[in-house]
Amino acid sequence: MFDLPVLAPQPSLTSDFLTPRLHDNVLASSMNAHAASANAPKLYVETYGCQMNVSDSEIVKGVMNQSGYAMTDKPDDADVIFVNTCAIRDNAEKKVHERLMHLKYFKKRRKDLVVGVLGCMAERMRDELMETKQIVDLVVGPDEYRRLPELVERAGGGTKGIAVKLSRVETYDDIEPLRTEGISAWISIMRGCDKFCTFCVVPFTRGRERSRAAHLIVDEAKRLHDAGFKEISLLGQNVNSYKDEAENIDFADLLRQTARAVPQMRIRYTTSHPYDMSDKLIATMAEYDNICKYIHLPVQSGSDRVLQAMNRHYTVEHYKERIRKIREYMPKCALSTDIIVGFPTETVEEHRMTFDLMAEVRYDGAFMFLYSPRERTKAWKMEDDISHDEKVRRLNEIIEQQQRIAGEINQIELGTVQHVLVEGPSRRNPETEWQGRTDTNKIVIFPHLTDKNTSTHAGYVVGDMINIHVERASAAILYGQII
Ligand code: 5AD
Numbered sequence: 001m002f003d004l005p006v007l008a009p010q011p012s013l014t015s016d017f018l019t020p021r022l023h024d025n026v027l028a029s030s031m032n033a034h035a036a037s038a039n040a041p042k043l044y045v046e047t048y049g050c051q052m053n054v055s056d057s058e059i060v061k062g063v064m065n066q067s068g069y070a071m072t073d074k075p076d077d078a079d080v081i082f083v084n085t086c087a088i089r090d091n092a093e094k095k096v097h098e099r100l101m102h103l104k105y106f107k108k109r110r111k112d113l114v115v116g117v118l119g120c121m122a123e124r125m126r127d128e129l130m131e132t133k134q135i136v137d138l139v140v141g142p143d144e145y146r147r148l149p150e151l152v153e154r155a156g157g158g159t160k161g162i163a164v165k166l167s168r169v170e171t172y173d174d175i176e177p178l179r180t181e182g183i184s185a186w187i188s189i190m191r192g193c194d195k196f197c198t199f200c201v202v203p204f205t206r207g208r209e210r211s212r213a214a215h216l217i218v219d220e221a222k223r224l225h226d227a228g229f230k231e232i233s234l235l236g237q238n239v240n241s242y243k244d245e246a247e248n249i250d251f252a253d254l255l256r257q258t259a260r261a262v263p264q265m266r267i268r269y270t271t272s273h274p275y276d277m278s279d280k281l282i283a284t285m286a287e288y289d290n291i292c293k294y295i296h297l298p299v300q301s302g303s304d305r306v307l308q309a310m311n312r313h314y315t316v317e318h319y320k321e322r323i324r325k326i327r328e329y330m331p332k333c334a335l336s337t338d339i340i341v342g343f344p345t346e347t348v349e350e351h352r353m354t355f356d357l358m359a360e361v362r363y364d365g366a367f368m369f370l371y372s373p374r375e376r377t378k379a380w381k382m383e384d385d386i387s388h389d390e391k392v393r394r395l396n397e398i399i400e401q402q403q404r405i406a407g408e409i410n411q412i413e414l415g416t417v418q419h420v421l422v423e424g425p426s427r428r429n430p431e432t433e434w435q436g437r438t439d440t441n442k443i444v445i446f447p448h449l450t451d452k453n454t455s456t457h458a459g460y461v462v463g464d465m466i467n468i469h470v471e472r473a474s475a476a477i478l479y480g481q482i483i
């Protein structure tokens with residue numbers, strides 16, 4: 001029930017939720033959309049899970065658009081519906097199952113509708129949904145998206161399709177993603193993961209780690225700048241192990257090249273692994289003003305024994321030393337983390353160590369999860385021996401503490417002036433309030449005063465940088481006035 005992220009500014013990769021940026025649901029008129037003919041078939045894509053999936057859905061739309069499909073944001077209008085799925089935890093899978101059951105309704109109304117399941121759940125879906133329940137026509141894994149147009153066409157002719165092979169080389173380097181309009185864009189820089197944390201299904205659903213060529217990533221950043229985007233996030237399951245082997249470029253080099261190529265853009269990245277959070281990367285972040293001072297550094301546990309059982313490759317002391325280094329180079333850098341409670345055999349004392357570590361580091365945000373056994377992982381073979389109630393108790397304990405700490409951290413910002421990238425109307429009061437983000441990834445809300453004669457605000461538009469004087473703060477949000 002509480003397996004939810006709390007107060008975190010941005011979800012890490014593979015989380016089973018999304019924080020769509022404002023305007024994310026506006027379909028691209030886009031810098032790269034092919035003009036589809038008036039009677040072109042229409043595709044609707046629904047995305048679950050992490051930013052990597054959001055980015056993959058943009059690749060899928062790019063592939064389909066190349067083959068003449070137009071996009072729609074209404075499933076009722078669609079000739080083809082894709083559900084891009086997440087398998088990271090059981091509750092993520094349940095959500096997708098529920099949604100697929102709803103899609104039956106669309107299938108009943110339109111016999112020729114093609115429904116495809118994409119992404120991390122693909123492999124597990126095929127028997128149940130394709131053969132038994134007959135809801136799904138296609139099941140396509142994360143490395144087979146190039147085949148989608150062909151598979152959809154065959155499905156239209158009545159042949160169900162399965163394509164779930166994982167690749168050691170596929171990076172979709174040459175595919176131009178069809179992005180949603182807005183100011184923030186994702187760029188996938190690598191795929192897969194070789195870390196094999198014992199709780200994690202990602203290496204099995206997304207396959208082995210492989211990186212894109214650095215020069216293509218930098219070119220993509222430049223094109224995004226020219227198309228009016230203001231911020232890019234470099235994405236990978238573990239970006240610190242990015243490597244362009246041909247050019248001998250590591251992640252710190254790539255970050256530097258990108259920061260130099262688009263000095264006017266804000267640059268973010270996620271997710272980092274503490275094992276290879278290098279001095280070079282920290283120094284590079286500190287050197288460039290346009291690299292945002294925010295690091296998501298999942299620790300998972302505060303106990304060395306549990307970390308070892310999780311196959312995390314670092315100790316608590318190593319982690320704390322990395323945090324000290326980050327703060328030495330960037331005293332104002334915001335930090336967030338991921339925590340799993342109730343990993344098999346975790347004792348109350350070991351949980352206490354996690355609690356204490358969080359109090360010591362004082363994170364700006366944390367994503368906290370109940371351990372969820374995943375088939376095929378090493379931990380799956382261990383007994384899931386902590387009861388659900390005890391897991392929830394441990395989770396509540398750290399949530400409560402984290403909320404207090406984040407609130408205290410934000411109180412320190414009172415009276416400061418924050419440089420904010422304007423995103424648009426706030427969710428809660430879109431008429432009178434707008435929101436933006438600091439480079440530390442905190443949401444800032446400010447009054448939006450429109451000119452009564454022109455109905456516009458003379459001072460700023462979406463995508464502008466403005467200064468806000470912070471006057472109030474909650475654990476999750478800063479509030480202030482434009483200066
Ligand atoms: N159970 C609970 N949380 C998990 N995560 C990954 N696998 C599991 C699992 N089986 C969490 C980790 C990771 C984040 C993306 O999701 O904390 O960092």
Ligand code: SF4
Binds near residue numbers: 014195238
């Ligand atoms: Fe999963 Fe660990 Fe890889 Fe992250 S680093 S995707 S938690 S295996």
